[in-house]
Amino acid sequence: MNAAPDPGAAAAAAAGWCAARLAGIPAAERTIVILTGAGISAESGLATFRGPDGLWEGHRVEDVATPEAFARQPELVHRFYNERRRRLQRVQPNAGHVALARLARGWPAPVHLITQNVDDLHERGGAPSVIHMHGQLTQLRNRVTGEILEWSGDCWESTPCPRSGATGQLRPHIVWFGEAILETEAIDAALERPALFLCAGTAGAVWPAAGFAGLARERGAAAIEFNLEPTQISDRFHRVVRGAAGETLPAFVDALLDGV
Ligand code: BJW
Numbered sequence: 001m002n003a004a005p006d007p008g009a010a011a012a013a014a015a016g017w018c019a020a021r022l023a024g025i026p027a028a029e030r031t032i033v034i035l036t037g038a039g040i041s042a043e044s045g046l047a048t049f050r051g052p053d054g055l056w057e058g059h060r061v062e063d064v065a066t067p068e069a070f071a072r073q074p075e076l077v078h079r080f081y082n083e084r085r086r087r088l089q090r091v092q093p094n095a096g097h098v099a100l101a102r103l104a105r106g107w108p109a110p111v112h113l114i115t116q117n118v119d120d121l122h123e124r125g126g127a128p129s130v131i132h133m134h135g136q137l138t139q140l141r142n143r144v145t146g147e148i149l150e151w152s153g154d155c156w157e158s159t160p161c162p163r164s165g166a167t168g169q170l171r172p173h174i175v176w177f178g179e180a181i182l183e184t185e186a187i188d189a190a191l192e193r194p195a196l197f198l199c200a201g202t203a204g205a206v207w208p209a210a211g212f213a214g215l216a217r218e219r220g221a222a223a224i225e226f227n228l229e230p231t232q233i234s235d236r237f238h239r240v241v242r243g244a245a246g247e248t249l250p251a252f253v254d255a256l257l258d259g260v
Pocket of ligand 1: 036037038039040042043048049050051054061065116117118134174175176177178179180181200201202203204205206207208226227228229231243244245246
């Protein structure tokens with residue numbers, strides 16, 4: 001009987017493969033782009049969207065995270081985000097977040113960390129800069145003036161905007177289905193010519209993020225996926241590392257920083 005592959009060893013082997021691929025590229029040009037999704041925060045205790053824990057009070061994310069749902073039932077949508085904002089204050093970054101921050105700080109070339117997550121666990125894990133393409137739980141937007149506000153408490157339709165004083169104007173600063181993603185200029189610049197593309201904890205079910213791996217590969221990047229399970233985009237990667245991100249990413253980052 002074959003023993004199950006050790007995720008840490010598989011991650012270190014993938015780092016060795018990357019080091020060999022990058023060897024011919026000058027150190028300062030070994031740009032890394034990292035895309036993360038809900039799976040990287042799962043070990044911190046935040047629910048993913050499409051796993052067994054993916055329903056919220058029986059609602060699929062597609063039924064709550066749309067402008068139409070907010071127009072129809074604003075209090076339901078506010079409650080969804082209020083609960084997640086409260087939960088965020090009770091959780092901590094895990095070893096996966098910390099490992100990526102170590103990579104960003106220790107790598108000789110630019111490292112662009114793009115996250116679909118609306119939590120702040122990359123920042124709290126030490127990442128020097130994070131591109132939040134789907135918004136942030138800790139921000140609200142005034143839908144009349146467009147102003148963005150830092151926010152840590154609950155928000156309801158009855159909550160007055162601290163600037164305008166009016167009620168019924170605030171919404172989560174979150175990108176819902178059918179809305180344009182944020183930080184497109186930073187994302188386009190990051191994806192211009194990556195040497196290495198790392199993708200951790202995303203199912204690859206939501207666009208445009210699901211297309212980034214293919215784009216990075218077309219532009220010459222070595223591409224590695226880190227996920228517990230096969231995903232909708234696994235075939236876009238040169239290597240896949242199966243296992244929990246909190247185990248595989250630290251092993252990968254240690255080996256990569258040692259080897260190049
Ligand atoms: C682990 C693990 C562990 C677990 N370790 N791994 C092309 C084709 C088809 C459709 C479209 C298309 N282009 C656009 C669309 C429409 C749409 C879309 O993608 N629809 C799909 C349903 C098909 N996209 C959009 O509407 C986007 N906007 C857009 O394209 O705008 C165009 C436009 C331009 C100009 C003007 C106007 C419009 C917007 C997408 C917004 C997504 N928003 C959400 C919710 C809001 C954020 C929030 O509330 O948190 O973002 S949806 C939800 O899915 C959330 C996530 O960021 C996103 C991705 O989910 P993710 O991260 O992949 O999580 P899961 O749960 O799906 O997967 C977790 C993974 O982790 C699994 O694989 C596990 O195995 C793994 N895992 N534990 C490692 N310990």
